[in-house]
Amino acid sequence: MPELRNPPGTFDVLPSESGPWQEMLSTFASTAGAAGYELIVTPTFEDVGVFTRIGESTDVVRKEMYDFVDKGGRHVALRPEVTASVVRAFIQHRPVTPWKAWYAGSNFRFERPQAGRFREFHQVGIEAFGSSDPDLDVEVVTLGWDFFARLGIKGVDLLVNSLGDAACRPAYRQKLLDYLMARRGDLCEEHRGRVEENPLRVLDCKREACRAQTAGAPLQVDNLCDSCAAHFERVTAGLSALSVPYRVEAHLVRGLDYYTRTTFEYAGTMLESSQNALGGGGRYDGLVQAMGGPPTPAVGFAIGVERTLLALGATGTSPRPPARLHAFVVDFAGGDAARDITRELRQAGLRVDRAFDDRSPKAQFKAADRSGARFALVVGPDEAAASQVAIKDLSGGEQHPVGRGDLLETLRAMLGAGSEASLPGRSHPGYNRTP
RNA sequence: GUGGCCGUAGCUCAGUUGGUUAGAGCGCCAGGUUGUGGCCCUGGAGGUCGGGGGUUCAAGUCCCCUCGGUCACCCCA
Structure with missing residues (x-):
């Protein structure tokens, strides 16, 4: 603990x-x-x-x-x-x-x-x-x-x-009080001594004793x-x-x-x-x-x-989970591309994340998968040298390179107008948790 | 404020009448794949057994206290 x-x-x-x-x-x-x-x-x-x-x-x-x-x-x-x-x-x-x-x-x-x-x-x-x-x-x-x-x-x-x-209200209160006082001895322990304080409360009491007595009590709606x-x-x-x-x-x-x-x-x-x-x-x-x-x-x-x-x-109905990421940058060529691409795409309105700490390609792809992103944007030494980015569809696996300058445009096209609806959903186990 | 039940790894839990270095699954990390996730295999990290005291040769296990969680009463959202 x-x-x-x-x-x-x-x-x-x-x-x-x-x-x-x-x-x-x-x-x-x-x-x-x-x-x-x-x-x-x-x-x-x-x-x-x-x-x-x-x-x-x-x-x-x-x-x-x-x-x-x-x-x-x-x-x-x-x-x-x-x-x-x-x-x-x-x-x-x-x-x-x-x-x-x-x-x-x-x-x-x-x-x-x-x-x-x-x-x-x-x-x-x-x-x-x-x-x-x-x-x-x-x-x-x-x-x-x-x-x-x-x-x-x-x-x-x-x-x-x-x-x-x-x-x-005052007239009704008195009427109810008269009614309850006549039955005071049969009320629950709690309310026996507190009737005058707030007679209306007795109506709301959940105990059997009170319920039995208030069943025929005068009601405000009738008065x-x-x-x-x-x-x-x-x-x-x-x-x-x-x-x-x-x-x-x-x-x-x-x-x-x-x-x-x-x-x-x-x-x-x-x-x-x-x-x-x-x-x-x-x-x-x-x-x-x-x-x-x-x-x-x-x-x-x-x-x-x-x-x-x-x-x-x-009731088993949960609000739609929030949209996840459009793309996740996988950079194992030093980190410049991850730094620059995330900024560029975010400024263009896309939801993009990346890995830090110079992790292995395998670890970065794993992180990309877990993030729920639709595409991985891959930059290794080869892509970096050729000024390219490989766009990989994470739901399938196919991957193809595009020129660094064409990344945003190509990605937008692949996302289909970049609508929120194009984002993959994700189950939320926390939905049934309390609170 | 009162009462019942429950506290073992990040999570869900196992732990034999008290008996050696406290386990599993999931998750996490790494490797298998000199640059590729979701499946699989191997390994690793991670625990003052909620805390304190007591009984005992020996306590995760028994007793007391305490803290926390949970459910209920009351009341309310």
Whole structure:
């Protein structure tokens, strides 16, 4: 065992297995970009206050925060999620609305790692500020759905719910609390003493005791005020109109308690592990104001990169591996040709690699083969003396010389317009690895 | 924070009731082919048996502690 290792709950994505990451991020970028969302980059750490506003009673804030006092005496925290940072940036910079942003990056939560759960994990997500139009909810939910579809992931369940707003949530909360208090003794041990703290949580409890009691509990969706009911109706109607299959899950209560009205989750039914939420989000019409900004409705989602990659492995569909090399230079005539040719071809837009350390021809050809390159460009003493390069097709074996000056042109012709599609693929054993 | 299972070469693993210099396959490097990969043959490099302590004439093997991994609870991405 090496002395120095990555910290618990973190991991390396090695060059040989980073293809799916790149594929996933570029797919997300183009999906969000096509809908008018633009990249936002915010700090990975913030003043701890940015995150405590997202809900003092949530586990994320209470016990999972990676916070510390820095050398300047500031109490900061590595972000446990990105939404709070985006809201902070929105308030700080006051952009004109509607304001639509997407992001990708690390998040940190101090928890015991397990399948699909890490201390540093990655999310991609979008946030849209300044509109309470239910059709924006539909756009956001659909974007996430389409993202999974574009990756070819099968078996995603879309769960939607409405948590109401300031007008109808308190009344419902009281109604639910009355119902639960009457059955308090039959709830699970955990919730028996915490009903008043957050009655909605009980609905989400997975224990048998609670489930039995909450089966007939009043539901928020049945107790929405007129405007929330109309909003939710428009959202579900929109999803139906766009043929996005969803299921109303009245017990869906998300972990961050800033959500209002629409909440949703993408559940991976293909995952064997118990962490099967691929992503989730909702509307948070009160958060901007709660964090000191102007009253501004907003909606967004976050999707877990690791879990989505797990889902890709589980469904057996993998993103196309990245293109490999066009050519690999084999030079055993001193190295000048390798040095010059790689530069020339790379500047011309080709993907080219070479060997170093003056290795034997055999070793260099072996390296060329392993690189997945389509052609080997061979320069030995004979070719060097004649100012030639031998182009060898690595899939077959035939080889013929061309003049040094004709190399680029000839190679381009042989590659067939140099399209990416002409590159050989390669299997990626790392695709089914976790993460 | 709590619990189950697991730590032997880069990877996947074997190692007999504790008993001599700890093995295999794959991978890597070299040679077979004075200049040619993918197949084959031969050879080589690579290990404080996660770490520490204990029991014993003797520990990879048994005991304790610790670190790490993994899965689950909780919660969530």
